[in-house]
Amino acid sequence: MANNPQMDVQVGRLLRANTRACVAGCQPAQRFPAFGALVSIDLDENTSAYGLVADIHIDDDGLVRQLVTTPNISEAVIQDNRVNRNVPVELSILFVGHRSAGVISHRLPPRPPLSLDRVRACGEGDICAFSGAGRLGYLRFILDAQDFPAADLLAAHLLQAGRAQRDHGDSQWFAQAVDKVITQLRSDYDRLMPILEALADVQQELGS
Amino acid sequence: MIELMEQNQAIGIVTSGGLKENLQVRLNGSPQQVQEGSFIVIDSQDWKFYGIATDLQLQSIDLRYALEPSRTRLPETLANLLDCQTLYTNLVVLPSLMLERGPEPESPDYTAWRSTIDSGGKEEPRPMPVKSIPAHHASVFLAGAGDVAEIFGKPTEEGNFVIGHTREQDHPVCVNLDKLIQRSSGIFGATGSGKSFLTRMLLAGLIDHNRASVLVYDMHNEYGLDDTASDTGENVRGLRSGFGASKVQVVGLGGSATIRGSAPDFNLVLGYSDILPEDVELLTRELNLKETTATVLDALVQSLGKDKWFKSFKAMKRGSVIESEDGKKTPAPDSVAFWANQNGVNVMAAEGLHDKLRRLFNKAYIVESPPADSIQALVEALKKGKHIVLSFGDYESDLDYLLVSNLLTRRIRAEWEQMTNQFRGKNGSEPRQLVIVVEEAHKLLNREMAAQTTFSTIAREMRKYYVTLLVIDQRPSQIYDEVMSQLGTRVCGWLGDEDDIHAVLSGLAGREALRGMLSRLQAKEEVLLLGWGVPMPILVRSRRYDEQFWQDIKTSKKAGFDQAQAIKNLYGD
Ligand SMILES: Nc1ncnc2c1ncn2[C@@H]1O[C@H](COP(=O)(O)OP(=O)(O)OP(=O)(O)O)[C@@H](O)[C@H]1O
Ligand SMILES: [Mg+2]
Numbered sequence: 125m126a127n128n129p130q131m132d133v134q135v136g137r138l139l140r141a142n143t144r145a146c147v148a149g150c151q152p153a154q155r156f157p158a159f160g161a162l163v164s165i166d167l168d169e170n171t172s173a174y175g176l177v178a179d180i181h182i183d184d185d186g187l188v189r190q191l192v193t194t195p196n197i198s199e200a201v202i203q204d205n206r207v208n209r210n211v212p213v214e215l216s217i218l219f220v221g222h223r224s225a226g227v228i229s230h231r232l233p234p235r236p237p238l239s240l241d242r243v244r245a246c247g248e249g250d251i252c253a254f255s256g257a258g259r260l261g262y263l264r265f266i267l268d269a270q271d272f273p274a275a276d277l278l279a280a281h282l283l284q285a286g287r288a289q290r291d292h293g294d295s296q297w298f299a300q301a302v303d304k305v306i307t308q309l310r311s312d313y314d315r316l317m318p319i320l321e322a323l324a325d326v327q328q329e330l331g332s
Numbered sequence: 333m334i335e336l337m338e339q340n341q342a343i344g345i346v347t348s349g350g351l352k353e354n355l356q357v358r359l360n361g362s363p364q365q366v367q368e369g370s371f372i373v374i375d376s377q378d379w380k381f382y383g384i385a386t387d388l389q390l391q392s393i394d395l396r397y398a399l400e401p402s403r404t405r406l407p408e409t410l411a412n413l414l415d416c417q418t419l420y421t422n423l424v425v426l427p428s429l430m431l432e433r434g435p436e437p438e439s440p441d442y443t444a445w446r447s448t449i450d451s452g453g454k455e456e457p458r459p460m461p462v463k464s465i466p467a468h469h470a471s472v473f474l475a476g477a478g479d480v481a482e483i484f485g486k487p488t489e490e491g492n493f494v495i496g497h498t499r500e501q502d503h504p505v506c507v508n509l510d511k512l513i514q515r516s517s518g519i520f521g522a523t524g525s526g527k528s529f530l531t532r533m534l535l536a537g538l539i540d541h542n543r544a545s546v547l548v549y550d551m552h553n554e555y556g557l558d559d560t561a562s563d564t565g566e567n568v569r570g571l572r573s574g575f576g577a578s579k580v581q582v583v584g585l586g587g588s589a590t591i592r593g594s595a596p597d598f599n600l601v602l603g604y605s606d607i608l609p610e611d612v613e614l615l616t617r618e619l620n621l622k623e624t625t626a627t628v629l630d631a632l633v634q635s636l637g638k639d640k641w642f643k644s645f646k647a648m649k650r651g652s653v654i655e656s657e658d659g660k661k662t663p664a665p666d667s668v669a670f671w672a673n674q675n676g677v678n679v680m681a682a683e684g685l686h687d688k689l690r691r692l693f694n695k696a697y698i699v700e701s702p703p704a705d706s707i708q709a710l711v712e713a714l715k716k717g718k719h720i721v722l723s724f725g726d727y728e729s730d731l732d733y734l735l736v737s738n739l740l741t742r743r744i745r746a747e748w749e750q751m752t753n754q755f756r757g758k759n760g761s762e763p764r765q766l767v768i769v770v771e772e773a774h775k776l777l778n779r780e781m782a783a784q785t786t787f788s789t790i791a792r793e794m795r796k797y798y799v800t801l802l803v804i805d806q807r808p809s810q811i812y813d814e815v816m817s818q819l820g821t822r823v824c825g826w827l828g829d830e831d832d833i834h835a836v837l838s839g840l841a842g843r844e845a846l847r848g849m850l851s852r853l854q855a856k857e858e859v860l861l862l863g864w865g866v867p868m869p870i871l872v873r874s875r876r877y878d879e880q881f882w883q884d885i886k887t888s889k890k891a892g893f894d895q896a897q898a899i900k901n902l903y904g905d
Contacts, residue, residue, distance in 0.1 A: 302410060306417050313396045317405065320414060324407050 136215060136243045138165065141236035144219055145271075146175065148243040149212030156180070156213055160280025162246040162254060163217055165237040171224045173233035174246075174254055174262075176281055178272040179216035185209055217243070218269055218277070220262040221254065228254055230262035251288040256297065260304040267308055278305065279322040286330045298330055342471040344423060346374060351465060354386065354845065355425040357472045363388050363421040369849050369860070369871030371475040371498055372425050376466030380431045382459065382475070382483055384869060386845035387424035394418065423472070426845045428868035429483060430464065432457035459483055459867060477503040483867050493537035495530075495823070496859065496872030505872045507534075509541045511865050512821050513767050516791045516801040520808045520836050521825025524563070526857050527804050528554050529877045530823060531769065532571065534802070539575055539719050540885050544765035546719040547710075547744070549737045551728065551771050556582035556721035557592050571721060572597075574882055580719045583710060585736060586697035589725040596723060600710060601702040602739065604646070605639035611739050612689065614784055618731050619688045624681035631677045643700060646693045650686055691731060707740065711747055717764055730775055737776060741768060741786045745799060752797045763798040773803035774810035782812035791815045808835040821865025826853040836862070842869070 135157050136150030146165070150156045157163060157177050166172045188205060191197055222233040246254070254262075266278045282301055289297035302323055309316040343365055349355035355374070359366065366372075366385050374381040392398035397418040402411035434457070435441035448454045459482070473479075480503040485492040492506035512534075519534075521527050532555060535546055548555050548571075559568040572580045577597055584596030609629035616625065632641040648671055652664040663669035663679075672682040692698065713720055722740070724732055744766070754760030770776055770787065782788040790799050792814070803819070805811060809831035817839040824836050833850045837843045840862060846869055850860055857874040875881065 299409065299413060303413050303417070306414055310393055310417050313394045316414075320406055320410055324410055327407060327410065 133245050134242050135163065135245050136212070138237050138239050138241040138243060139212075139214065140239065143232055143236055144265075145178070146217050146219070146236055148215045148217060150215060150243075152182070152209055152213050153207045156215060157245040158280070158284075160277055160284055162220075162251050162281070162284065163215075163243050164223075164246055164250065165217075165241050165243050167222075167233060167235065167237055167241070171222060171234065173219055173237060174221045174223070174228075175217035175219045176266065176277060177215050178218040178269065178277050181214045181216070183211045183214065185211045215243070216272070218265060218272060220265045223254075228257035230258050230260075232265075248288040248291065251285050252292045252294075255285040255289065255301075256294065260301055263301065263304050264308060267305070275319045275322050278319060279326050282323060283326045283329060286326065290330060298327065302327075340473045340476050342473055344472045346376070346466050346468060346470045346472060347422075348468075349425075349465065351427070351462060355383065355427055355465065357423040357425055359421040359423050363390070363423075366423055366474065367499060368852060370500055371480060371870055372423075373473045373475045373479050374425070374427075374466045374470050375473065376470035378432060378434055379464075379466070380433050380479075381427050381462065381466050381470075382429040382431070382479070382868060383425040383427040383462075384845075384849075384871065385423055386426045386842075386849065389422040389424070390419070391422045392419045424845075425472070426842045426869075427462045427465065428842075429459040430462050431459045431482070474501060475503065476501075480505055484870070491541060491543075493534070493541070494875055495534070495861070496874045499858070499871055499873055502873075505861070505870060507821065507861065507866060509538055510543060513538070513544045513765055513800055514795050515820030515864065516803065516815075516818060517821035517823070517863075517865060518773070518803045518805070518808070518816075518819040518836075519823045519825075520805055520827065520832070521859070522827055522829075522832075522855070523806050525825030525827075525853075525855060526859070526874055527806075527825060528771075529568075529857075530825075530859065530874055531555070531802070531804055532568075533875060533877050533881060534823075535571055535719075535769065536574060536881070536885055538767060539571065539579060542717070544767045545714045545717055546767050546769060547714055548719075548721045548769040549733070549740075549771065550721050550723045551733050553591055553723045553725065554771075555769075556580070556596075556723055557594055559592075568877070569879070569882060571719070574885070575719075580721060581713060583706075583720055583722045585722065585724050585727050585732070587699070587703075589697075589723070591723040591725055598706065598709065600697070600706045600722065600736075602698045602707070602736070603702045603705075604643040604698065604700050606707065606739060607642040607692070607698065608638065608739075608742075609633055609641070610742070610784070611735060612692075614738050614781060615692075615731065615734055617780060618734055619691065621688055622681065622684060624678060625685055628677055628682050628685045631675045631682075635671070635675050645686065645689070648686065650683060692735070695727075695732070697727065697732075697736075707743055710740070711744060714744070714766060715747075715751075715764055733772070733775060737770065738785055738787075741790070744768070745786045745790060745797065748797045748799050765795075766799045767802055768799060769802045769804070771804045773801075773805040774807050777803065777811045777815050779810075779812045782815055788812060788815050791818045808832050811835065813838055820863055821861070822863040823859050823861055824850060824853075825857075825859045826855045827851065840869075 135154060136148040139147045139149045159177055159180060161177045162174060163177060164172045164174050191205060219232050221228060221230040267274055282298060286298040344357045344359040347356050347358045368385055370385040372383050372385055402414045434445040449456055480498060485506040485508055487494050487504045487506055491508055491510050493509050494504045495507045497504055519527050519531055538544060538546055550556060555570055556572045557570045558573050559570060561568050572582050581597040582591060584591050584599050587599055587601050589596060589599055612629060632645055636644045648668045649666050650668055652667040653661040654664045655661050668683050668686045669679045672679040710720055748763055751760060751763040755762050776785055776787050787801060791801055808816060816835055822836055827833050827850055833847055837846055859874055860869060860871050862869045
């Protein structure tokens with residue numbers, strides 16, 4: 125088994141996927157993971173893919189379109205629409221690595237998951253294991269992401285992972301990650317500086 | 333042999349460059365850890381490269397990182413991380429020497445490499461001029477004491493004289509005295525840069541080493557007896573007081589000369605017969621002599637004899653006439669004009685020369701019959717291995733300096749040439765090496781004089797006749813370039829004038845880089861060692877010339893090496 129079930133919470137199931145990313149659907153009633161959170165999807169007994177929640181869509185259905193224009197909607201109607209909607213909340217997940225036979229690698233998963241595969245939110249232990257493996261090579265997936273807000277995705281992820289690492293005793297991890305980001309983007313001043321400013325906020329939140 | 337291995341921290345890595353355009357090194361940390369002139373060592377595979385820092389440049393991978401301080405936009409820790417990767421200092425190194433140090437000392441390859449050398453299959457590696465360059469990313473270090481000793485020699489070894497210390501780390505830098513005297517050498521620098529102090533030390537080293545006799549033309553009476561430093565007012569020990577009269581003799585010019593109130597060991601008095609026409613011709617500029625001089629002198633020698641002309645010419649009267657009964661005036665037989673008429677020489681030319689030579693006729697140190705042949709005495713002392721400081725006493729004019737130093741040097745050179753020829757012809761012993769020290773050398777070695785003086789002959793023929801020069805000057809640009817380019821070792825303090833800097837660097841590699849360094853030396857007590865006599869250019873803080881220096885010389889304790897202590901360490905108290 126690839127993941128520790130106690131730590132991981134199922135958040136949804138796979139809708140569609142390609143090599144680089146996938147989309148999962150989850151019930152709106154469930155507490156779905158935050159933007160930037162690390163999730164994993166078992167591909168088979170030995171292999172699971174890791175990804176970051178890179179986008180969250182809430183699509184409209186026919187009913188909500190009608191309700192939107194109704195004056196004085198009652199609170200009960202709103203809650204009912206949110207919980208019992210026909211269209212799921214869609215999470216776009218950017219693949220950042222995989223684990224095969226217990227070994228984490230920061231390369232794309234060997235194949236994408238299949239429809240209705242379970243998507244789980246990773247616990248702190250798993251976050252530390254993933255982000256601490258290797259030399260932060262996976263940050264390139266975030267920085268190279270075309271269809272997602274890369275800077276904020278990075279900030280959100282570094283906040284989550286930085287916190288987990290700090291709580292597990294590695295207070296240097298965040299600085300190392302920033303260093304890696306600088307290495308990757310130093311030749312692009314216009315892009316790097318706003319990202320660093322976003323990371324400055326993260327640093328403050330981490331209190332380091 | 334046990335070498336002290338200091339664990340030296342790398343200061344950066346080689347990033348680019350070449351033999352022609354210097355090496356570029358990216359520094360790890362602050363630029364201030366290196367200064368212009370620092371002695372740099374580069375480790376590249378089996379080779380070590382040695383060079384000097386010639387420039388430091390602030391660089392950024394994108395100019396915007398440099399223009400806008402990251403601290404204004406980012407908190408300190410992030411700003412540091414960013415600066416570390418985007419801003420850096422580039423160090424420019426002029427590579428000079430390379431040395432094969434073989435594979436890693438612990439590796440089996442090393443053992444094999446070493447045994448090839450030990451068995452004579454390969455020469456023991458020696459530092460040689462760079463013919464290659466270090467690889468990309470080779471580690472760069474500031475030289476340790478071991479590196480300095482490797483290149484410039486160990487201070488403890490006989491013949492090595494500590495002339496100063498490296499600027500940042502204070503490692504002793506030696507010059508090899510035997511090499512120093514193999515060719516003529518020079519000490520340059522603007523006034524007050526420490527030339528005379530440095531010369532005192534070098535001479536003390538040479539005298540102590542005792543491989544050459546030293547003759548100093550001491551125009552300003554600085555070297556023999558104690559002097560007072562003009563700026564600090566402190567007593568400055570002279571060579572005679574340092575070594576005693578058995579080794580160093582002070583010779584005063586003129587019969588009753590005293591030097592700074594003390595009597596010299598003996599006096600130098602020239603006889604009329606010592607003055608030769610060529611001695612006069614050398615004074616052409618000084619005495620403002622006409623082109624006719626040579627003809628007149630020639631006639632003087634022809635008619636009066638080589639060793640009598642001066643006496644006779646001096647005795648002639650200027651303008652004395654006799655009147656015949658009919659009132660007609662003709663030159664008297666004791667007049668210059670009479671002699672001129674007799675010998676078919678233009679009267680005006682002869683009278684003109686006589687007028688001008690009056691400055692010589694009146695010199696008290698030139699007498700008809702000196703009490704002893706003091707020139708010969710001086711030469712004999714030098715041959716016997718004594719050292720002579722010729723003090724000019726009150727005769728401080730250029731005329732005295734030019735006349736006496738040229739005349740003496742001519743005699744000495746002739747004597748040494750003869751000795752050398754005898755030695756080569758297997759009927760004589762090897763001549764004693766001689767070093768002639770000339771202050772204000774441009775007076776004797778300027779373009780105009782250089783063709784005629786014995787000095788330039790000596791500079792050019794190097795050690796052929798066992799005589800070399802040590803020239804000291806503030807204005808090297810005034811010294812004839814052909815002489816300058818012959819100077820082996822050049823020790824150069826601060827120089828402000830472009831032409832002077834250019835002159836000192838004439839004929840040396842890496843001139844452009846060295847030029848900047850010269851103009852930015854400290855005004856005092858910092859010198860650049862250059863030229864054939866040193867393995868590579870290096871900037872040193874001059875050794876202090878003080879009582880401690882003399883203590884070290886006397887106990888033969890070279891800087892950084894205490895013999896007594898070493899013996900104690902070996903055998904216990
Ligand atoms: N190595 C040294 N040790 C101690 N003092 C020194 C040393 N070098 C220079 N000085 C100080 O600097 C002053 C000037 O030095 P020095 O007389 O040697 O200059 P210089 O180059 O010979 O000048 P000039 O061309 O005018 O003769 C000295 O009086 C002395 O105080
Ligand atoms: Mg001087």
